[in-house]
Amino acid sequence: MVLIKRMNSISYFMKNLSSLFTLIFLVTLNSCQNTECENEIKRLKEEIASLKGNGKENTIIDLSDKREEIIERYENGNKKLVVTYVGKGSQEQVIKKSTYYETGKIKEVENYKQSELNGPYYEYYRNGQISVRANFVDGLRDGDYTEYYFDGTIWETGRFIKGDYDGEYSTYFADGNLKSKEIYKNGDRIEAVWYNANGEVEFKN
Numbered sequence: 208m209v210l211i212k213r214m215n216s217i218s219y220f221m222k223n224l225s226s227l228f229t230l231i232f233l234v235t236l237n238s239c240q241n242t243e244c245e246n247e248i249k250r251l252k253e254e255i256a257s258l259k260g261n262g263k264e265n266t267i268i269d270l271s272d273k274r275e276e277i278i279e280r281y282e283n284g285n286k287k288l289v290v291t292y293v294g295k296g297s298q299e300q301v302i303k304k305s306t307y308y309e310t311g312k313i314k315e316v317e318n319y320k321q322s323e324l325n326g327p328y329y330e331y332y333r334n335g336q337i338s339v340r341a342n343f344v345d346g347l348r349d350g351d352y353t354e355y356y357f358d359g360t361i362w363e364t365g366r367f368i369k370g371d372y373d374g375e376y377s378t379y380f381a382d383g384n385l386k387s388k389e390i391y392k393n394g395d396r397i398e399a400v401w402y403n404a405n406g407e408v409e410f411k412n
Contacts (some may be wrong), residue, residue, distance in 0.1 A: 234316060273302070308333055318343075321387045332357050344369070356381055365391075373395075 229241040272293055291303035304317045312335050318326035324343035332338050336359050342350035347370035354362045360383055365376035371394030378386040385407060390398040401410040 235246065285309060285311045341367075368393075370394075 233262045267302060272295065273291060274293075275289055275291050275298065277286045277288070278290050279286075281287050286307055287309075289305045289307075290301055291305075292299055293302050294300050300321065301319050303319065304315075305313065306315045308314050310333070312328075312333065313331050315331070316327070316329040317324055318328065320326070323346035325345065328339070328341045328343055329337060330339035335356060337356065338355055338357075340355075341348055341350075342352075344350075348367035349369055352363075352367055353380065354363045354364075356362050360381060361379050363376070363378040365372055365384035366374045372389075373393060374391060376389045376391060380386050384400055384404070385400045387399065389396055389400075397412050399410070400408060403409050
């Protein structure tokens with residue numbers, strides 16, 4: 208009974224926390240009209256946006272209540288798709304999907320948050336070698352990205368920010384030698400160099 212009361216209190220607190228921060232923000236805005244208050248106003252805006260979750264409802268999920276379910280199997284009985292759930296009833300969420308080859312080896316691993324890809328993402332070849340290593344935030348690629356050849360040699364590397372290439376993006380020949388090097392900013396390519404198999408520059412801009 209005490210635990211239930213505490214959970215109810217936490218739920219009530221979370222529901223009203225966003226409104227409280229909004230009220231504090233409005234009061235601060237009305238009382239501060241000079242540059243000394245800019246930092247405080249910015250901080251409050253960030254906290255309000257975080258609580259609202261960009262329009263998504265914030266719910267407390269008990270992560271200890273994880274369970275896996277085999278959704279699909281191959282004709283030989285091996286699992287094909289396994290989904291990991293957390294929460295119960297209306298708060299139930301998919302937090303992970305794993306697909307497998309017919310041999311039983313892992314093929315792809317996706318992590319989710321609020322129905323969108325979030326966190327590490329992996330793809331594998333049939334021999335078990337990883338083929339893609341990436342990261343997602345709110346359904347968009349965000350962070351380092353690496354793709355590999357069948358033998359584990361790096362094929363390409365890059366970095367994403369909110370779904371767009373940003374920074375250095377490089378590709379490699381199967382022998383490991385550099386094939387191309389490009390520089391991106393906010394998804395736009397600003398510099399590029401391509402090489403042939405002998406390491407000689409074929410194109411540059």
